[in-house]
Every structure is written in structure tokens, then in C-alpha cells.
Amino acid sequence: MxxxxxxxxxxxxxxxxxxxxxxxxxxxxxxxxxxxxxxxxxxxxxxxxxxxxxxxxxxxxxxxxxxxxxxxxxxxxxxxxxxxxxxxxxxxxxxxxxxxxxxxxxxxxxxxxxxxxxxxxxxxxxxxxxxxxxxxTKETYLRVYPDGDGFTVAYEQEAINIxxxxxxxxxxxxxxxxxxxxxxxxxxxxxxxxxxxxxxxxxxxxxIRNDDFNQTTNYLNLYKDFVSEKIDDDFEISKPDKIDLLNRSMKYFKEKDTFDFEEFSEEVIGNETAATSFKEMIQNYETEFDVEIGDSFEISAPAVKKQNSNYKSVLKLDKNFSVYIHGDRKLLENDFDEDKGMNYYKLYYKEEK
Incomplete structure (x- = not known):
């Protein structure tokens, strides 16, 4: 920048x-x-x-x-x-x-x-x-300099770290x-x-200036909050399904040049009730912070790159396992083992790397 x-x-x-x-x-x-x-x-x-x-x-x-x-x-x-x-x-x-x-x-x-x-x-x-x-913020620095056949150590307090x-x-x-x-x-x-x-x-x-960068950032932040928290108000949804929704949204923003809410609702959210709930969340945000995000805008690649690291695709299972979900949600199944009294996941793959 x-x-x-x-x-x-x-x-x-x-x-x-x-x-x-x-x-x-x-x-x-x-x-x-x-x-x-x-x-x-x-x-x-x-x-x-x-x-x-x-x-x-x-x-x-x-x-x-x-x-x-x-x-x-x-x-x-x-x-x-x-x-x-x-x-x-x-x-x-x-x-x-x-x-x-x-x-x-x-x-x-x-x-x-x-x-x-x-x-x-x-x-x-x-x-x-x-x-x-x-x-x-001030810091203390040590200075080491030659003194005869050896060295002397001094310090400087209240110094600034550049x-x-x-x-x-x-x-x-x-x-x-x-x-x-x-x-x-x-x-x-x-x-x-x-x-x-x-x-x-x-x-x-x-x-903050309401440009493509901030519109993209706002949408990605709001959708992350929606999937992580608000969607539970309307649906019972598993953690892998939430990760899949986040992965699909990031894929959309990476592949498209322009954001369109109707298209996003159909291709990513895939549920009319959830799309309506997300739309209401956006409108509440616009009212509270006096900012207009809009239903269509040019997607900012730098904003997508910056937000990508905030979109976690990790499924943490107790303290034993962390499963990174990047692709097809259908290749991951979960169930309950009555003999062990524990939940389990089944993963399908073609080769081990």
C-alpha cells in the first residue's frame, strides 16, 4: 500500500x-x-x-x-x-x-x-x-564496545526501538x-x-473509507461471524459443515472478480432461510456503523489474501488430533461408537503423502 x-x-x-x-x-x-x-x-x-x-x-x-x-x-x-x-x-x-x-x-x-x-x-x-x-514505549539497550584489551558493557535507558x-x-x-x-x-x-x-x-x-478493500473485508468478517455464531440460531450444524461453508466462501472470493449477493447466496450459502438471516445481519451492521456495504462490489484481492489467514479450517478433536479440512466435505463422515462411548470421524483418501 x-x-x-x-x-x-x-x-x-x-x-x-x-x-x-x-x-x-x-x-x-x-x-x-x-x-x-x-x-x-x-x-x-x-x-x-x-x-x-x-x-x-x-x-x-x-x-x-x-x-x-x-x-x-x-x-x-x-x-x-x-x-x-x-x-x-x-x-x-x-x-x-x-x-x-x-x-x-x-x-x-x-x-x-x-x-x-x-x-x-x-x-x-x-x-x-x-x-x-x-x-x-521505552526500552533499555546494552552497548558493548572495546576497552583496552577487552570490552566494556554499558546501557541506555528510556531508549526507543525503531x-x-x-x-x-x-x-x-x-x-x-x-x-x-x-x-x-x-x-x-x-x-x-x-x-x-x-x-x-x-x-x-x-x-474508514468505504472502498472495495473494506467492502470485501467487511463481508468476509461478517460471514465468518455468521457461520461461527449466528447460524446456530436457525440450524443444528456440525463443525465440519461450518468449516465447509467457510471454505466455500473463501473459494468464491478467490475465484470471482465481482461479488453478487444473490449469486453468493445460491452458490455458497445454499439455503434461503440462512441467506435471509445473513442479509439481516449485514443490514444491522450497516445501520450500527453507518456504512453501506452493498449487494454488489468489485472484490479486492489484497483483502481476500489478508482475510484468508483468519479463516480457520481446523477441526480440533479433544487434545489428540487436529484435522485440516480443505476440500470435499463428503469425504469426511462422523458417527458415534456405542462400545467406546465416543464420537469418531472417517476420512476417505486415495494416497498418503
Missing amino acids: ITYFESLLEQISVHRVGNKLQDEYFTLSDSPLKINDELLQNLLMQYFLKPFEKVNEVYRLIHSTDDLELNEVYHFVKQLFAQPDKFHEISQQITRHLFDVSSHPKIKGGEVYITLFRDVQIEGEVFQALGIFKSE QKLDKGCLIFDTEEDKGYKVVVIDQTNKSAGEAAVYWKDDFLKLK
Whole structure:
């Protein structure tokens, strides 16, 4: 999704925010950071941008009133793209806003990096991008270096691991009227509650873009939940049959270019009552999350590839066996052995590999 082999870090300002509920404050630097060391610049580029290489979801900045100007980050970003000479001043305003929303006791303090990149590629196009990053997790590192005829070991506390970006977002200078293209990472605060959502919801105010990738992802996630849980409300269905339904759905998404609900219902679900129940589940989801999935859309191959690993085709039998079911469900039979008082499965195959 994101490539940066031709990108350049043009500007960077570093500040710090604490948690105001813990009587911590924010610290704003007086001037941008000047980096003359090429190696350091490359390390920072890796730290900030490499985590986005595998990010597929694209978001937009929004506001509940539909007036984008009321979204603080949107206001600041729009101003910065129009007046890059005010970069540092605007970076201070963004940091103040982040401090203002850091109002949950579990939110950690940390350094805030506001950056301006040139030539970052998203979806095959190159744009200028504003980056906002926050480092919350600190680690201790050992340093070993020669000392006379031997070595000395030292350590550095409160250091940052450049392989672990805690929080970050890239806002691309395109589609301004729609809330820009935004990609986001949040590796910390994944537990439930305010601390888990303040970065995306309170600070940035994001809504995921309703494109082919997200439509495909939503359908696959909803169908998995439907088969795993909701289908039991209407039918008595065995675990192998559930796995078969999931395998058939993944096969459909891998082989088709376009999703069609009627076709999917007939070829995959194969039962009118179940199809109606699944349709109701989709409609409830659309209402709850204010998103339109639709009955027909282009299937996103990257989304299918990403979801494929979440579709488990393993039948676990006590603690003794795990059976991987990839093909024809008819080659697997199950029954009950009255003498042993145990269930059993019978598998048919032509050759052993």
C-alpha cells in the first residue's frame, strides 16, 4: 500500500505530551529539528514509514456535523499544506490538541513527532504527506564496545526501538474535500475503553473509507461471524459443515472478480432461510456503523489474501488430533461408537503423502 523508496523527510519537529489527568503537561520545542546526518535520517524514515508498508485500510478525517473544518486535525493539516513555512507553528498546535484529548488515566505520555515527507506513494500515486507519530514505549539497550584489551558493557535507558512504532498516521495531500487519504497505526492501548480509541476517534476523528478493500473485508468478517455464531440460531450444524461453508466462501472470493449477493447466496450459502438471516445481519451492521456495504462490489484481492489467514479450517478433536479440512466435505463422515462411548470421524483418501 505505502512505498517510500524515493521519499524525503523535509521537516520534523519534536514535542512531548503527558497525561493531564495525571497532572502531566506538554513541552513544545522552540524550533524544528535539524538533521544533517544521513544515517540518522534513514533510520527515522524506517522508524516512521516502514510500519505502513503492509497497511491496506485507508481512512478519512471526518466530523460528526459533516463540517470538516470543525475537525481540528483537518483544520491544521489544510493550513500546513497551504502554508508549509508555518510548519513548526502548526506542529505545536497539533501537539496541544493531542494533549487536550489525552484525558484518560491510562493514556501514556511520550514524544510527539510531526513530520513532512515528500514523494510518498499510496495506491500507485505520489504525494506530499504529513506524519504525526507518538512514542510511548521505552526500552533499555546494552552497548558493548572495546576497552583496552577487552570490552566494556554499558546501557541506555528510556531508549526507543525503531522497529516498534507505537502510534502514527500519514495524511496525504490529496482529496482534501473528502477529508484526505489517511493511514493509521496504533500498536498500544488495544484494550477496550477510552484509552483504546482516543488516537483514532478523539484525536484524529477518522472514518474508514468505504472502498472495495473494506467492502470485501467487511463481508468476509461478517460471514465468518455468521457461520461461527449466528447460524446456530436457525440450524443444528456440525463443525465440519461450518468449516465447509467457510471454505466455500473463501473459494468464491478467490475465484470471482465481482461479488453478487444473490449469486453468493445460491452458490455458497445454499439455503434461503440462512441467506435471509445473513442479509439481516449485514443490514444491522450497516445501520450500527453507518456504512453501506452493498449487494454488489468489485472484490479486492489484497483483502481476500489478508482475510484468508483468519479463516480457520481446523477441526480440533479433544487434545489428540487436529484435522485440516480443505476440500470435499463428503469425504469426511462422523458417527458415534456405542462400545467406546465416543464420537469418531472417517476420512476417505486415495494416497498418503
